[in-house]
Amino acid sequence: MGEILRHIEGKMKQKRERKKKFWHVFLFITILIGMTLVGLLFRTVGFPETNIVLLYLLGVLLISRFTGGYAYGITSSVFATGAFNYFFTEPYYTLSVYDSSYLITFAIMMATAFITSTLTSKIKMNAEIAREREAEANALYRLTSRLTDVTEISEITSTVVEMVSNLFNCQAACLVYTDLQEPENTFIQQQMKGKQIRREVQDPHALKHQIAGLRTEFNVGEEFHDWPLYGRDTILGVLRIPNSDVSFMNDSQMRLLHSMIESTALAMDRVKSVSERQRLKEEATQERYRGNLLRAISHDFRTPLSSIMGTSEMIMGVTDPGADTHMLANTIYNDAERLHSLVENILALTRLHEGKLVPEKQLEAVEEVVGAAIKAMANRLADRSVKVNIPNEILLVPMDAKLIEQVLINLLDNAVKHTQPDEEICISVVENKVEKRAEFHIADRGKGISSADLPYIFQMFFTSQSDKKEKRRGIGLGLSICESIVVAHGGTIKAGNRIDGPGAELIFTLPLQIDCLDEGETTNND
Numbered sequence: 001m002g003e004i005l006r007h008i009e010g011k012m013k014q015k016r017e018r019k020k021k022f023w024h025v026f027l028f029i030t031i032l033i034g035m036t037l038v039g040l041l042f043r044t045v046g047f048p049e050t051n052i053v054l055l056y057l058l059g060v061l062l063i064s065r066f067t068g069g070y071a072y073g074i075t076s077s078v079f080a081t082g083a084f085n086y087f088f089t090e091p092y093y094t095l096s097v098y099d100s101s102y103l104i105t106f107a108i109m110m111a112t113a114f115i116t117s118t119l120t121s122k123i124k125m126n127a128e129i130a131r132e133r134e135a136e137a138n139a140l141y142r143l144t145s146r147l148t149d150v151t152e153i154s155e156i157t158s159t160v161v162e163m164v165s166n167l168f169n170c171q172a173a174c175l176v177y178t179d180l181q182e183p184e185n186t187f188i189q190q191q192m193k194g195k196q197i198r199r200e201v202q203d204p205h206a207l208k209h210q211i212a213g214l215r216t217e218f219n220v221g222e223e224f225h226d227w228p229l230y231g232r233d234t235i236l237g238v239l240r241i242p243n244s245d246v247s248f249m250n251d252s253q254m255r256l257l258h259s260m261i262e263s264t265a266l267a268m269d270r271v272k273s274v275s276e277r278q279r280l281k282e283e284a285t286q287e288r289y290r291g292n293l294l295r296a297i298s299h300d301f302r303t304p305l306s307s308i309m310g311t312s313e314m315i316m317g318v319t320d321p322g323a324d325t326h327m328l329a330n331t332i333y334n335d336a337e338r339l340h341s342l343v344e345n346i347l348a349l350t351r352l353h354e355g356k357l358v359p360e361k362q363l364e365a366v367e368e369v370v371g372a373a374i375k376a377m378a379n380r381l382a383d384r385s386v387k388v389n390i391p392n393e394i395l396l397v398p399m400d401a402k403l404i405e406q407v408l409i410n411l412l413d414n415a416v417k418h419t420q421p422d423e424e425i426c427i428s429v430v431e432n433k434v435e436k437r438a439e440f441h442i443a444d445r446g447k448g449i450s451s452a453d454l455p456y457i458f459q460m461f462f463t464s465q466s467d468k469k470e471k472r473r474g475i476g477l478g479l480s481i482c483e484s485i486v487v488a489h490g491g492t493i494k495a496g497n498r499i500d501g502p503g504a505e506l507i508f509t510l511p512l513q514i515d516c517l518d519e520g521e522t523t524n525n526d
Helices: 002-045 049-066 070-088 101-148 153-168 204-212 251-318 324-353 366-376 401-417 478-488
Strands: 173-176 186-192 195-200 224-230 235-242 362-365 385-389 396-399 424-432 437-443 492-497 504-511
Touching (some): 002 070, 049 101, 070 101, 101 153, 101 251, 153 173, 153 186, 153 251, 186 235, 204 224, 224 251, 235 251, 251 324, 324 401, 324 478, 362 366, 362 401, 366 385, 366 396, 366 401, 366 424, 396 401, 396 504, 401 424, 401 437, 401 478, 401 504, 478 504
Parallel strands (some): 385 424
Antiparallel strands (some): 173 235, 224 235, 424 437, 437 504, 492 504
16 A cells, blocks of 8 residues: 555656646746747837847846756747847848847847856755755754653654654654664554554564675665664664655755764664663662672671681680580681681672772782781691792792782682692792793692683682582682782783693782882882
């Protein structure tokens, strides 16, 4: 039905164009004949030929004014000169000229008529262009005014489809892209004035491919000409005009359509930007509330955990190591210590998210930092064999000793979880003079890291599938926090499996010199 209506409308437009052309030809002939008749009257009355020349110039001016384009005006100047020669110069009713001075008159008359018609047509054309631009400006103003306060993409599409359809007398449509840069499965189209419908996209993937590979300003499909709506970084949607309607659009209408497409894209981009900022603001607020809650809970846990650890340690000190009471107190101490470590990691996590995890670097002796970490893990390492390899010479490394100590504690705790009591844990520190870095190796003799887990080992809250079978598995914060601390020091961290047998090995490096941009000076340890 829509195709039939558009076909009928096209026929009516062609009929109007033919009628307009016929009217211009009628005016052309009528004005020339009228001027000739009045000129004959002037000759009968005895008016001089100069008045008749001016009369024909007036006719040329009227033809240029009330007909379309330069052709009518130029043609009328030629016919006016010929008519003056035929009717008003001797010998009459012939194109012959007895007086050669008339040739100059004809030339001047021809040039004057030509210039007059040209200037008149140009003024008329400029006036027409001004009216078109005024109409464009008014249409864009109405569109922009309606889109200014719109807060939803659906409102933008509905408004644009309605205005484009009304302005160009067509059934425009608009398809929106999702946040994942995929065309929606349906699009909105104007069916009639005041009524819009939803239609399904036949092949969204094919349409996406066509728009993505577009080399021209629009894509021509089976039913629509599709103009993409470009945002700052992505495609926001597609404005669709039926093919049969595009064929009747002139240059002025195409120019207006392009301006409306740009205004629509800007409005969509603005709405998406506002929505994205709002989403980020809400996420930041939620993250701040979550961080405050975690920090408050962690601080509240610290005091009772310290009390539990101190009490259980005191009980172990006054009881026989073989007694049930001693074993119970030891279990309580180990569980409290594990919770205490978890609390410290949560606090470090909140500081990391708030951007407060900034290392205060000072030159520290590696053996002191490693010793402090082992001492902090003394109770959990009491029945373990820990091998420490440190350079004989004092190795000073710029670091935040407290943060690096936490890294070593987390890595040692991870090694303890994955090794049996009779298996060895090894800590090695190597000075890499070529790359000017200190390398820390923490290795164990456990089962190692599976190839499936290795790419995700440092992700926050990641726990190995094998850890789910463990009774006391962690929550996946330790290694993630280690990575954040090491990276904040300008170092690197990686995980892998040992090549000299079973077991895992985690290696992190720290620069041997302080970044002069951070500390204001450079310190080398060579």
